[in-house]
Amino acid sequence: MANHAFADLVGDEQVFFTEYFNKKPMLRKNAVPGDPRDILSLRKLDQLVNLEVIRPPYIKVNLKGDGVPEQGYSRNVVVQGQTITDTVDPEKIYELYRAGATVTWCSLNHIVPEMRDFTRVISEKMAVRTDTVAFLTPSAKKGYPPHHDPVDLFIVQLEGSKHWKLWNPPTPRLGNNAQYTLEGLGEPEIEVSLQPGDVLYLPYGTPHAATAEGSGSLHLSIMMRPRMWRDLLRETLDDLVGADVFNEYPHIGEARAADVEAVFKEKIHELVARLESVDTSAELDRLADLGRHLPGSSKGNTFQAIADMDDMGPASRLRRGKAPLAFGEDDNGRTQLTVNGHKIAVPTPIAETLAALGPDASITASHVFPGVDELRSAKAAQGLTRLGVFELVPAG
Template structure:
């Protein structure tokens, strides 16, 4: 679906994502552009009455306390600018809410990938580090607006995290550095979820990370159960009404059989899966009917 951005097929790009392989497209190989500059970020911070949840500041991988640049609810532009001038990296979370050019690209990517997409923007000084090594729980599409960054890649045994699975070093851990990816101005990089990385600015840098929150089989199964529960009261029975664990197991096996029957019905199963895969899991899919 990204063939409008590159010369590669849908199958190739999905394979690269699911295969946990970083794929880099130099500027000459794609037509994806998103012009945004430091002045646009400064305008958004100064004029948006921005919630503190939408802005982070960091230095050497360590975030600043929010009290250092906000009143606890809204950011204080003068304090943000002071820390930035002293070398802090700026992370604008949900950048598509503040910058129209990024919003346009987010909407395009939502149509392309048929899922929820968000965008964060990073402004970094030369040789600065905004984050410690971590993975993202969703695929990301990196667009290097200006400057360049060197992305360090680390080994990690934990694969394919969920969209809600925030990286915690004590739980997930990571190993030795195994690769470095230099991303230059104009480059586009498809970065699959679960790859532990740490970007280091090689020069003054602005990049956008588009988070692509694709569904998993678990998401599809949960959505399928939710849809069936709308029409079949057996899915809505309180398990504490049963007198034993054995009765609950029997009841649940009956529900599994009902799921199997729906999926085995080629017409209903295919229509259901097609509609759910085209649905971004952020709205209301309750209009689907099994009839």
């Protein structure tokens, strides 16, 4: 799958955040570069539905506005002598689709690595939990009645076309799911037939309705779960009340001591003081970083990294890793390091090499331990790399 940028979805980011974000829906025609099927295609969904491991609720089916019970499209399979219940039955899914049902693929970023990469682009920018849901709707069929969702949405049309009607979010904004009638909604703010590569943005609570056209429709909904001020403040409070000063166990029942209320007031004053001393810029950065690492967008390459470490030689190029590192004093030629909270002692020449290595600098493994032969230096570098003190610089 091609790499995509946040700007592919929103265009000019300043215009998006100023005029549309959290305010009103937005339409961008021909927004996605290249072939949208590279993101997700009918062929890929055929491959997925025929796996023996997909289970509800990763797939949901809706027929004539009603959800089909999971028993209507699932079966049991036996894996290594163990029965796995409620796996998706491909033929039953196909039968329901032929009958006019919409097939919804939930949280594809849990299953498809390419989807995970795609959602991470949005998570990095928006600092929220992000999930991808694919909607496969037969020709001329309505998937769901007019409704709104409690999440922000990017809609990316991938195959076929779909006719959309969107209305501005109501005032006051409603946080939960809700259904509407077309008569009650009036004239839409946007009415459009989405073609492959077109993108819609819907702020949370935006009423919308959609009907597939032509040969059926496949679109991707990228769901961004809003973090309200109350959510952010709760995370800040949770961090502050983790201090030792609040780690006491009072008795607050009917027989509580006379001074408990006074102590409670002291704790409240302490918490207020800590809130008032918060560095708001740094705290928002911390909260944003937390939002970028919520479930659904994690990544890693530990298996490959360990294999690369096993092949490390004197010529391997290294840079400082991400593990927190603190230096102790020299004690008879050995210096204590604290790595991720763990204490280790290394020859002082290695500690001096680490201390002199800037954040953007790199070094060959043969130079990590000055004064010894290349193989011994490389062996020491390998051990430190396993601890996260170093990381390998990618070739090229």
